[in-house]
Amino acid sequence: MDNLSSENDTLIRYRDDEPVDHAAVTVDSFLDQSSASAVRVEPGDDARELLPHLDRLSLVEVNFPAFGDGRGYSSAQILREAGYQGELRAVGDVLVDQVAYMRRCGFDAFDPDAPLNEDDLETALSRWPEVYQSAADKRTPIWSKRHA
Amino acid sequence: MYLYDQYDQAMVDARVAEFRDQAQRRLEGKLTEDQFKPLRLMNGLYLQLHAYMLRVAIPYGTLNSRQMHALADIADKYDRGYGHFTTRQNIQYNWIKLEDAGDILADLAEVEMHAIQTSGNCIRNISSDHFAGAAADELVDPRPYAELLRQWSSFHPEFSYLPRKFKIAVIASDTDRAAMRLHDIGIQIVRNDAGELGAAFYVGGGMGRTPMIAPCIKEFVPLDRLVTYAEACLRVYNRHGRRDNKYKARIKILVHEMGAEEYTRQVDAEFEHMLSQGIEPPYAELERIRTFFEDPLFEEDASADIDRSDPDFALWVARNTHAHKAAGYVSAVISLKPVGGIPGDATSEQMRLMADLAKDYSFDEMRVMHTQNIVLPHVRLADLHALWTALEEAGLGSPNLDTIEDIIACPGLDYCSLANARSIPVAQKISERFAASGKTEALGKLKLKISGCINACGHHHAGHIGILGVDKKGVENYQLLLGGSEAEDVSLAKITGPGFDEAGIVDAVETAADVYLREREEGERFLDTYRRIGMAPFKEALYG
Numbered sequence: 281m282d283n284l285s286s287e288n289d290t291l292i293r294y295r296d297d298e299p300v301d302h303a304a305v306t307v308d309s310f311l312d313q314s315s316a317s318a319v320r321v322e323p324g325d326d327a328r329e330l331l332p333h334l335d336r337l338s339l340v341e342v343n344f345p346a347f348g349d350g351r352g353y354s355s356a357q358i359l360r361e362a363g364y365q366g367e368l369r370a371v372g373d374v375l376v377d378q379v380a381y382m383r384r385c386g387f388d389a390f391d392p393d394a395p396l397n398e399d400d401l402e403t404a405l406s407r408w409p410e411v412y413q414s415a416a417d418k419r420t421p422i423w424s425k426r427h428a
Numbered sequence: 429m430y431l432y433d434q435y436d437q438a439m440v441d442a443r444v445a446e447f448r449d450q451a452q453r454r455l456e457g458k459l460t461e462d463q464f465k466p467l468r469l470m471n472g473l474y475l476q477l478h479a480y481m482l483r484v485a486i487p488y489g490t491l492n493s494r495q496m497h498a499l500a501d502i503a504d505k506y507d508r509g510y511g512h513f514t515t516r517q518n519i520q521y522n523w524i525k526l527e528d529a530g531d532i533l534a535d536l537a538e539v540e541m542h543a544i545q546t547s548g549n550c551i552r553n554i555s556s557d558h559f560a561g562a563a564a565d566e567l568v569d570p571r572p573y574a575e576l577l578r579q580w581s582s583f584h585p586e587f588s589y590l591p592r593k594f595k596i597a598v599i600a601s602d603t604d605r606a607a608m609r610l611h612d613i614g615i616q617i618v619r620n621d622a623g624e625l626g627a628a629f630y631v632g633g634g635m636g637r638t639p640m641i642a643p644c645i646k647e648f649v650p651l652d653r654l655v656t657y658a659e660a661c662l663r664v665y666n667r668h669g670r671r672d673n674k675y676k677a678r679i680k681i682l683v684h685e686m687g688a689e690e691y692t693r694q695v696d697a698e699f700e701h702m703l704s705q706g707i708e709p710p711y712a713e714l715e716r717i718r719t720f721f722e723d724p725l726f727e728e729d730a731s732a733d734i735d736r737s738d739p740d741f742a743l744w745v746a747r748n749t750h751a752h753k754a755a756g757y758v759s760a761v762i763s764l765k766p767v768g769g770i771p772g773d774a775t776s777e778q779m780r781l782m783a784d785l786a787k788d789y790s791f792d793e794m795r796v797m798h799t800q801n802i803v804l805p806h807v808r809l810a811d812l813h814a815l816w817t818a819l820e821e822a823g824l825g826s827p828n829l830d831t832i833e834d835i836i837a838c839p840g841l842d843y844c845s846l847a848n849a850r851s852i853p854v855a856q857k858i859s860e861r862f863a864a865s866g867k868t869e870a871l872g873k874l875k876l877k878i879s880g881c882i883n884a885c886g887h888h889h890a891g892h893i894g895i896l897g898v899d900k901k902g903v904e905n906y907q908l909l910l911g912g913s914e915a916e917d918v919s920l921a922k923i924t925g926p927g928f929d930e931a932g933i934v935d936a937v938e939t940a941a942d943v944y945l946r947e948r949e950e951g952e953r954f955l956d957t958y959r960r961i962g963m964a965p966f967k968e969a970l971y972g
């Protein structure tokens with residue numbers, strides 16, 4: 281596992297670089313202004329609109345207003361598939377039982393509304409010995425191991 | 429049938445551990461019920477009227493005797509000695525304690541079974557043709573493709589919090605025995621003009637309160653792109669599916685509102701992009717899976733003779749067996765619809781008997797039908813009489829497959845917290861009425877389906893005759909529908925008119941059946957007559 285650094289009470293990062301120090305703007309204002317390097321994607325936003333601008337982004341926050349709304353997983357996958365290397369942070373109603381799937385979809389930082397219990401987090405992230413699908417985390421899927 | 433390797437087993441074992449941990453955190457109060465609910469649902473655990481219900485996955489309805497014995501043991505150990513086979517080819521236990529759920533999952537894992545994704549807003553257990561690998565009319569066995577998709581959809585990180593539940597069916601015959609076009613995705617394995625196998629994708633079907641028949645959005649997806657295409661279908665749905673109204677959140681509404689053409693265009697664009705992402709398992713994986721579904725060693729010159737001198741046996745053979753691809757064999761159906769019984773219920777004793785008979789007479793294999801019966805797929809004609817005799821002794825010999833007694837009924841108000849009306853007693857009274865009047869035989873193929881509310885778990889839209897329980901000022905009331913079909917001649921049933929009370933609906937079904945007996949022409953089923961003469965004569969008889 282990468283460096284686990286804590287910057288405020290709730291922020292958890294799996295990256296070595298310094299966190300971006302300015303606030304994320306909405307997708308609309310990001311597309312309007314050329315200076316912003318942090319953006320916040322809401323569930324109804326189309327992450328594909330960001331793809332032409334990935335090189336000037338260093339932080340994408342994906343908001344989960346309610347944990348049951350899974351659009352943010354696709355937003356994350358889409359950004360990683362397009363080669364986005366910057367920080368991808370899940371914010372909002374992010375619970376320990378969703379973080380393993382979030383990591384698989386390419387999230388490498390979490391800033392949940394309520395702090396995550398460290399032990400539970402550790403357990404959740406080490407739970408799955410194998411994976412069935414190829415996803416943004418680039419873990420080797422079972423089908424690949426079977427035919428290695 | 430498919431057997432787990434160390435990877436599959438590791439995944440199921442990890443799931444058991446994960447669920448135990450989640451249940452523990454719930455009991456410690458670290459998880460609220462709101463937070464726990466989607467987690468327990470993804471493990472098939474529902475809170476019903478009186479207790480928890482656990483739904484166990486039976487992938488594409490296939491199981492062996494060891495697994496059926498384990499299901500029987502669970503019924504005895506944790507429930508009240510019986511289980512209920514469902515329209516999704518699964519089994520449900522209705523009297524489960526939350527504290528036991530982890531142990532049950534562990535027991536299941538020992539026989540390569542689980543309750544993963546049998547509920548919740550994720551990709552559910554994949555269903556298929558119950559005569560797969562046996563039917564004379566199939567192109568290939570559809571189950572390897574279902575298994576490939578089962579693995580792809582299990583713990584899918586991107587698609588575990590979809591707008592709504594998502595159901596996939598895979599068939600490989602022009603005869604549709606799996607209600608393929610009433611699924612979120614229906615896949616038919618087909619052969620193209622070049623002789624290659626591929627998959628036709630039908631997307632956006634479903635029952636529920638807004639029934640829709642899925643349009644074909646792609647006539648031919650090559651087999652080595654099956655997973656990629658499915659992934660593209662799901663991604664477009666996850667992006668656009670409605671989240672503001674759970675009654676409009678199924679993919680059928682999206683495809684309908686967006687239009688099949690636009691939906692397909694977006695899927696194709698996503699598919700093009702995904703082809704470069706390397707998400708498709710190698711073709712060798714499909715070939716590996718196929719080896720598990722090779723034919724058993726059928727006897728070369730199995731006798732085609734059958735002694736039909738016993739009329740009861742002859743009737744059962746005529747009704748409850750299906751043509752097999754191997755000479756001298758049939759698929760035999762064990763009816764879980766005894767007259768006056770609860771459709772789809774089986775006691776632990778009956779489960780054990782079915783398991784033992786499968787071992788003795790059907791290469792150790794069984795199937796659960798979506799019509800809530802059990803199939804022994806490969807039975808020698810020479811063994812049929814012995815099989816039937818054993819079934820008769822156990823009360824499992826009802827010769828009523830596809831007749832008006834072969835009713836699909838959802839759990840209804842006896843169990844389900846969403847129900848408006850009871851389904852089970854209505855099914856019981858109808859089967860008793862027709863068995864007593866002797867009209868079952870005269871009516872021939874007649875599919876009757878009952879749902880206790882508009883959610884349509886009993887597939888009432890797809891019944892030749894459908895019954896829908898509604899709430900009329902606090903009193904149970906039943907609407908009658910006619911003309912539905914879930915088969916290759918798929919259609920949605922229409923409501924006849926004002927509803928009936930419980931006694932009235934039984935009379936109304938008989939009235940509709942009598943109209944058919946009066947009006948039918950040579951060779952017509954109830955459905956054919958209805959399609960020819962229309963609703964008017966039925967209305968006249970019911971309300972005139």
Ligand code: SF4
Pocket residue numbers: 838839840841844845846847848879880881882883884885886
């Ligand atoms: S149709 Fe309604 S009553 Fe029947 S099981 Fe489904 S939700 Fe319950």
